[in-house]
Amino acid sequence: MGKLLIVGTLAFDAIETPFGKTDKILGGAATFIGLAASHFKTDAAIVSVVGDDFPPVYLDLLKDRGIDLSGVEIVNGGKTFFWSGRYHNDLNKRDTLVTELNVLADFDPQVPEDYRDADILMLGNLHPQVQLQVIEQMEPSPRLVVLDTMNFWMEHTWDTLMEVISRCDVITINDEEARQLSGEYSLVRAATKISAMGPRFVVIKKGENGALLFENDRIFFAPALPLEEVFDPTGAGDTFAGGFAGYLAQSGNLSFDQLKNAIIHGSNLASFCVERFGTERLQEVTPGELAERLAAFRELTQFDIEIEP
Amino acid sequence: MGKLLIVGTLAFDAIETPFGKTDKILGGAATFIGLAASHFKTDAAIVSVVGDDFPPVYLDLLKDRGIDLSGVEIVNGGKTFFWSGRYHNDLNKRDTLVTELNVLADFDPQVPEDYRDADILMLGNLHPQVQLQVIEQMEPSPRLVVLDTMNFWMEHTWDTLMEVISRCDVITINDEEARQLSGEYSLVRAATKISAMGPRFVVIKKGENGALLFENDRIFFAPALPLEEVFDPTGAGDTFAGGFAGYLAQSGNLSFDQLKNAIIHGSNLASFCVERFGTERLQEVTPGELAERLAAFRELTQFDIEIEP
Numbered sequence: 001m002g003k004l005l006i007v008g009t010l011a012f013d014a015i016e017t018p019f020g021k022t023d024k025i026l027g028g029a030a031t032f033i034g035l036a037a038s039h040f041k042t043d044a045a046i047v048s049v050v051g052d053d054f055p056p057v058y059l060d061l062l063k064d065r066g067i068d069l070s071g072v073e074i075v076n077g078g079k080t081f082f083w084s085g086r087y088h089n090d091l092n093k094r095d096t097l098v099t100e101l102n103v104l105a106d107f108d109p110q111v112p113e114d115y116r117d118a119d120i121l122m123l124g125n126l127h128p129q130v131q132l133q134v135i136e137q138m139e140p141s142p143r144l145v146v147l148d149t150m151n152f153w154m155e156h157t158w159d160t161l162m163e164v165i166s167r168c169d170v171i172t173i174n175d176e177e178a179r180q181l182s183g184e185y186s187l188v189r190a191a192t193k194i195s196a197m198g199p200r201f202v203v204i205k206k207g208e209n210g211a212l213l214f215e216n217d218r219i220f221f222a223p224a225l226p227l228e229e230v231f232d233p234t235g236a237g238d239t240f241a242g243g244f245a246g247y248l249a250q251s252g253n254l255s256f257d258q259l260k261n262a263i264i265h266g267s268n269l270a271s272f273c274v275e276r277f278g279t280e281r282l283q284e285v286t287p288g289e290l291a292e293r294l295a296a297f298r299e300l301t302q303f304d305i306e307i308e309p
Numbered sequence: 310m311g312k313l314l315i316v317g318t319l320a321f322d323a324i325e326t327p328f329g330k331t332d333k334i335l336g337g338a339a340t341f342i343g344l345a346a347s348h349f350k351t352d353a354a355i356v357s358v359v360g361d362d363f364p365p366v367y368l369d370l371l372k373d374r375g376i377d378l379s380g381v382e383i384v385n386g387g388k389t390f391f392w393s394g395r396y397h398n399d400l401n402k403r404d405t406l407v408t409e410l411n412v413l414a415d416f417d418p419q420v421p422e423d424y425r426d427a428d429i430l431m432l433g434n435l436h437p438q439v440q441l442q443v444i445e446q447m448e449p450s451p452r453l454v455v456l457d458t459m460n461f462w463m464e465h466t467w468d469t470l471m472e473v474i475s476r477c478d479v480i481t482i483n484d485e486e487a488r489q490l491s492g493e494y495s496l497v498r499a500a501t502k503i504s505a506m507g508p509r510f511v512v513i514k515k516g517e518n519g520a521l522l523f524e525n526d527r528i529f530f531a532p533a534l535p536l537e538e539v540f541d542p543t544g545a546g547d548t549f550a551g552g553f554a555g556y557l558a559q560s561g562n563l564s565f566d567q568l569k570n571a572i573i574h575g576s577n578l579a580s581f582c583v584e585r586f587g588t589e590r591l592q593e594v595t596p597g598e599l600a601e602r603l604a605a606f607r608e609l610t611q612f613d614i615e616i617e618p
Contacts, residue, residue: 188535188536189537210532221610228498230495261613287617299527300530303531
């Protein structure tokens with residue numbers, strides 16, 4: 001059972017999709033990552049910050065799943081990070097309506113003593129300076145540093161981001177971000193360039209079109225499970241990353257074959273995430289449902305073809 | 310070795326991509342389908358029409374691959390169908406610059422006596438009235454009728470298209486067309502609705518994002534092979550269909566597992582098609598190259614995951 005340290009936001013989200021609208025609900029990268037990872041046997045902890053407006057029941061929800069929250073700072077009189085967005089009919093497109101950093105603006109992450117030696121460090125999407133501060137508190141270096149980031153940091157904090165990228169082992173970004181980061185349209189070429197920036201493994205997420213894993217000349221592809229309905233994509237990428245990191249922390253084996261399986265587990269969890277608003281579906285998904293859908297992934301992709309020499 | 314009858318256009322194409330531009334070169338759905346299918350052991354024939362401006366070397370190119378052309382009418386004084394298009398930087402988007410139907414406008418397809426009992430009928434993208442005339446000449450009914458069509462026919466010849474759809478076993482269309490045909494955004498729901506119109510199998514092509522095969526509740530997904538460069542997507546869909554139908558004609562087995570393999574073979578051939586202009590790459594691809602890339606498809610998609618009950 002490996003130690004997994006998760007850094008990321010705990011947040012309020014308000015979401016509009018073509019199917020409905022929420023008030024402020026539980027959100028944040030660390031929330032989705034933690035919930036996804038909690039489906040694996042790991043010793044997981046979150047480093048984050050919230051205001052004292054953050055409901056204790058939200059924290060209990062994570063604690064009840066065995067996640068250590070001693071690294072979560074609660075700022076008295078502070079307000080929790082808030083994001084609000086509206087999805088188009090094409091759920092791959094969304095507009096951000098509100099971003100209030102609040103306590104996140106002055107976040108000074110403190111890794112709990114017990115988790116400085118975590119096996120896997122999962123850096124959720126956040127200011128690269130914060131990600132860097134966490135990397136620097138790790139002792140010894142984690143076996144695997146997984147980085148999630150986004151286009152905003154490429155546009156505003158390039159140098160710091162490049163420093164973080166040079167120190168991670170796996171980067172997960174979406175296809176547009178991979179193109180932006182590398183200046184290459186072809187995802188194969190993009191992955192090669194990005195890998196040269198540091199990470200041995202490059203994971204490119206394509207939403208409903210699946211995810212690609214690159215290591216040198218090796219490529220693995222996992223589709224997203226075709227669903228009758230995608231209800232709310234919020235948190236799907238974080239959930240994917242959480243399943244990925246959680247599975248690897250449980251397995252302890254970091255071979256390409258295990259990373260392939262981690263991609264499938266991440267895709268599996270993400271397929272549940274999108275079925276309801278926010279974390280709703282992730283909170284109630286059962287081991288039986290996960291196993292059943294893993295079997296569906298296998299059905300969906302496995303074939304037995306004879307290759308004549 | 311099954312008999313495969315291919316109906317479709319033989320044409321001139323003039324293509325512009327961000328990488329270059331061609332004069333009038335060999336094109337047409339039946340050309341790509343025939344070239345792709347010729348990589349399998351089948352007794353294949355094409356039913357089509359050209360003008361006497363169509364170079365005999367183009368016909369020889371197909372004959373030399375063992376394709377029977379006794380069903381290709383050559384209209385004296387007629388001009389061959391001509392299509393010209395320009396691709397955007399995003400190669401998934403293109404503008405049609407010229408469409409000259411020419412001899413295609415009065416095409417009255419005649420199935421050669423020897424091929425009326427073909428095992429597999431591959432209806433390339435064409436006026437549904439022509440497709441229907443061919444279906445009606447088959448005796449006995451083929452074991453499998455594969456239909457390729459496009460949005461143009463949905464907009465202009467709905468009733469005839471519905472008649473053809475009701476009489477085919479497999480329909481191959483792209484994702485946007487599946488949505489248009491069914492009125493459903495979700496491809497899972499779209500496939501269910503389209504299947505209710507007639508075809509037992511629904512194949513939805515997503516270009517660089519792969520292809521889905523549906524039969525009732527079963528779904529199979531094959532990715533496109535991630536390539537360093539896509540040079541010219543013209544004919545990729547036809548090539549896919551030709552590989553699909555050619556493999557099934559060779560196999561003679563129409564189980565879901567064999568259709569899965571047919572999807573992989575179609576994707577494999579299409580991955581070569583897009584590497585050069587028009588049919589250039591398809592003409593020279595070797596069995597060794599095909600086998601090597603089939604192995605790459607396996608590497609790309611196959612995993613071995615333990616599912617805990």
